[in-house]
Amino acid sequence: MSTDIADNTDVGVGAYQYGFHDSTDNYAFTSRKGLDAEMVSQISEMKGEPDWMREFRLRSLEIFDQKPMPNWGGDLSHLDFQDIYYYVKASDHQEKSWDDVPEEIRKTYDRLGIPEAEKKYLSGVKAQYESEVVYGSLDGDLAKLGVIFTDTVSALRDHPELFRKYFGTLIPPSDNKFAALNSAVWSGGSFIYIPPGVNLEFPLQAYFRINTENMGQFERTLIIVDEGASLHYVEGCTAPTYSSDSLHSAVVEIVVNKGGRCRYTTIQNWSNNVYNLVTKRAMVYQDGLMEWIDGNLGSRLTMKYPAIYLMEPGARGETLSIAFASKDQHQDAGAKMVHCAPNTTSRIISKSITKDGGRASYRGLVKVEKGAVNCKSNVICDALILDPQSQSDTYPYIEIEESDVTIEHEASVSKIAEEQLLYLMSRGLTESEASAMIVTGFVEPLIKELPMEYAVEMNRLIELQMEGSVG
Amino acid sequence: MREIVVEVIARVVDDLLRLRKHLVEADFEMNSKLKIENLHVQVGETPILKGVHLEISQGEIHALMGPNGSGKSTLAYALMGHPKYVVTQGSIDIDGIDVNELDPCQRARLGMFLAFQYPVTIPGVKVADFLRHAITNVRTPDRKEGEPLMPMKEFRIELRDTMKQLNMDPEFARRYLNDGFSGGEKKRMEILQLAMLKPRFALLDETDSGLDSDAVRVVSEGLAKLSGPDMGVLIITHHERLLEYNIPNYTHVMLAGKIVETGDASLAHDLHANGYAEVRKRHPEEAAQEQKQQEATV
Numbered sequence: 001m002s003t004d005i006a007d008n009t010d011v012g013v014g015a016y017q018y019g020f021h022d023s024t025d026n027y028a029f030t031s032r033k034g035l036d037a038e039m040v041s042q043i044s045e046m047k048g049e050p051d052w053m054r055e056f057r058l059r060s061l062e063i064f065d066q067k068p069m070p071n072w073g074g075d076l077s078h079l080d081f082q083d084i085y086y087y088v089k090a091s092d093h094q095e096k097s098w099d100d101v102p103e104e105i106r107k108t109y110d111r112l113g114i115p116e117a118e119k120k121y122l123s124g125v126k127a128q129y130e131s132e133v134v135y136g137s138l139d140g141d142l143a144k145l146g147v148i149f150t151d152t153v154s155a156l157r158d159h160p161e162l163f164r165k166y167f168g169t170l171i172p173p174s175d176n177k178f179a180a181l182n183s184a185v186w187s188g189g190s191f192i193y194i195p196p197g198v199n200l201e202f203p204l205q206a207y208f209r210i211n212t213e214n215m216g217q218f219e220r221t222l223i224i225v226d227e228g229a230s231l232h233y234v235e236g237c238t239a240p241t242y243s244s245d246s247l248h249s250a251v252v253e254i255v256v257n258k259g260g261r262c263r264y265t266t267i268q269n270w271s272n273n274v275y276n277l278v279t280k281r282a283m284v285y286q287d288g289l290m291e292w293i294d295g296n297l298g299s300r301l302t303m304k305y306p307a308i309y310l311m312e313p314g315a316r317g318e319t320l321s322i323a324f325a326s327k328d329q330h331q332d333a334g335a336k337m338v339h340c341a342p343n344t345t346s347r348i349i350s351k352s353i354t355k356d357g358g359r360a361s362y363r364g365l366v367k368v369e370k371g372a373v374n375c376k377s378n379v380i381c382d383a384l385i386l387d388p389q390s391q392s393d394t395y396p397y398i399e400i401e402e403s404d405v406t407i408e409h410e411a412s413v414s415k416i417a418e419e420q421l422l423y424l425m426s427r428g429l430t431e432s433e434a435s436a437m438i439v440t441g442f443v444e445p446l447i448k449e450l451p452m453e454y455a456v457e458m459n460r461l462i463e464l465q466m467e468g469s470v471g
Numbered sequence: 472m473r474e475i476v477v478e479v480i481a482r483v484v485d486d487l488l489r490l491r492k493h494l495v496e497a498d499f500e501m502n503s504k505l506k507i508e509n510l511h512v513q514v515g516e517t518p519i520l521k522g523v524h525l526e527i528s529q530g531e532i533h534a535l536m537g538p539n540g541s542g543k544s545t546l547a548y549a550l551m552g553h554p555k556y557v558v559t560q561g562s563i564d565i566d567g568i569d570v571n572e573l574d575p576c577q578r579a580r581l582g583m584f585l586a587f588q589y590p591v592t593i594p595g596v597k598v599a600d601f602l603r604h605a606i607t608n609v610r611t612p613d614r615k616e617g618e619p620l621m622p623m624k625e626f627r628i629e630l631r632d633t634m635k636q637l638n639m640d641p642e643f644a645r646r647y648l649n650d651g652f653s654g655g656e657k658k659r660m661e662i663l664q665l666a667m668l669k670p671r672f673a674l675l676d677e678t679d680s681g682l683d684s685d686a687v688r689v690v691s692e693g694l695a696k697l698s699g700p701d702m703g704v705l706i707i708t709h710h711e712r713l714l715e716y717n718i719p720n721y722t723h724v725m726l727a728g729k730i731v732e733t734g735d736a737s738l739a740h741d742l743h744a745n746g747y748a749e750v751r752k753r754h755p756e757e758a759a760q761e762q763k764q765q766e767a768t769v
Contacts, residue, residue, distance in 0.1 A: 417591065418554065418555070422551075422553055422575055423587065423593070424593070424601070425574065425576040425579070426575045426578070426584070427609070428576055428608035428668070429608060430576050430616060433608075434576075437593070437596055437601065437604070438593060438596070441593055441595030441596035441647070442594065444594075444595030444596070444647075
């Protein structure tokens, strides 16, 4: 077995450093390419699922087949659903110790720094490789308090009542074409339950890795934060650089009960051949708080608009979104805030950076339902365009059915001004140091919201993206 | 005998090496000179400077005065290397180095500094982070990108002491660079950078403009504390106040893109009291050009 560095790793532009891949010779199972009812039944059977889940999957496949491809957002015309592996299993077991994870896979996670991070500042880790979770851990004290952190397949088996109560209720298969696809072929993902009053001091982290060319990864995550509890969940994603495309289409459902708090941080750094089409939605009850912190640096095309439904008075929602689009990348990202109850507040802050012909679009919806009086919503989106080849656009949608509400929207587009570069350079900074400093400053209001370790990681990724970008 | 000879030779060689080192250091410490010869500068298609001659040695204070539009700020930008200000003729030279070949970053590392008339805002960049990067580069001009910065502790102590010396609130260091600063705060920020970067040649472009008299006094005193035998200063100003604390060795008057007169501190005083009418009379050719330029812009 050997770990080889992919030849086509693009070192010149932004130097994507996770573009290596491992051998697939010793995989436990690889499905044939393509999607049909037989394939969906086979996945269900291999997982030993109850009948209701197999039927749910098959029904979802029908919905997927009926729904047209979205004709808005990004260009999906090159995405061929029949050219994708829907279920790939690298290892037969999920392990509790890194020593038991197959060497090849363990090495990959070592290179990504996951075991190291786990030791230092995490309460628990799930590592998903291809379709299945290959490693899982949870701090022993948390388990005693009743915290559940497991992969979603195990949750279906071990916590069937809790699972069935929430699964697919926030995002039904009929929600959109890609939610239907995920519902048909889902595998892996995290299942988290935080019991009432339990506050996690350190984050739980999931790490998603695609290794096979033309792979489809369809994890399914369900998080329930019960009354007065709090959770910070972090996910990271990378993939090898291949010349043909892979697909990542996740569904994430989150329930935050009365007085609970949930922060979900994503640092998406897929290689530039991954379509990243994700549906994420949270429901927040009385006085609860949901925060999406969404960093999109990689992928060929991302379409992702994390949503928050504010269901009861006092509920709050916040989305902080950073998008970085470089050569051959389109980040179509944003947020949705739906005010369903009075006295609810929401805030969206979106920052995008484009260079080398990249495109970033902000797409956002603020909706106030009838009866949801005295709501407040504040939207700020700023775009920084680094060169004339790059593009930024804004699609803010506002639907209001009440008059007694406060909605603010601010948008700005800026370029790095010649005067800013001159100023910093006249103090001894090189042109690329000056540009990097301006970009870092631009995203700083978001970076400072991240825990220190992730802030450092994010800044490093942005610096990598900026490297060599200035002639 | 042979051993004694060897020893004597060794001692002589030693002495010679020491002498050479001394000479090299003396040479290094020699007064630097910024020489501007016959400088022509244009912005777009418009020629602004039309043959400026000026020499500034370390330790000297020069005042540059002149009516609006005469080219004072253009000279400052061209010296610092603003890409829009193109040198079409003439030279800028520091101790034999052709400054015009260098970008602004290299000029800063060579010891040049411009206090901007309108310092720009850099949102999200903390004053302290920016300054640490800047002084590391200026003090170790060979530093490559990615190499370590000056140690944090050492930097913090120096920054704290310098801010104290300039009566600045330490809170400044944590703010974003010029973001939400008042006019006076921006100018003090420029003086703080001047103090930290310790340039050989400082150009101050109307550092006193737009300030109330208290702020002008603060900035003037700050500059007076900083300038000394190691710094050559060019003060571009309309006012006399800055010059009260920083008495110029030379005063230059610019008219229509040329330095038309040079005198001592009393010239500055005279211009401040009587304006430029007399200067125009003494230099009718330049005055006519100025007139023509103004008509062209209207």
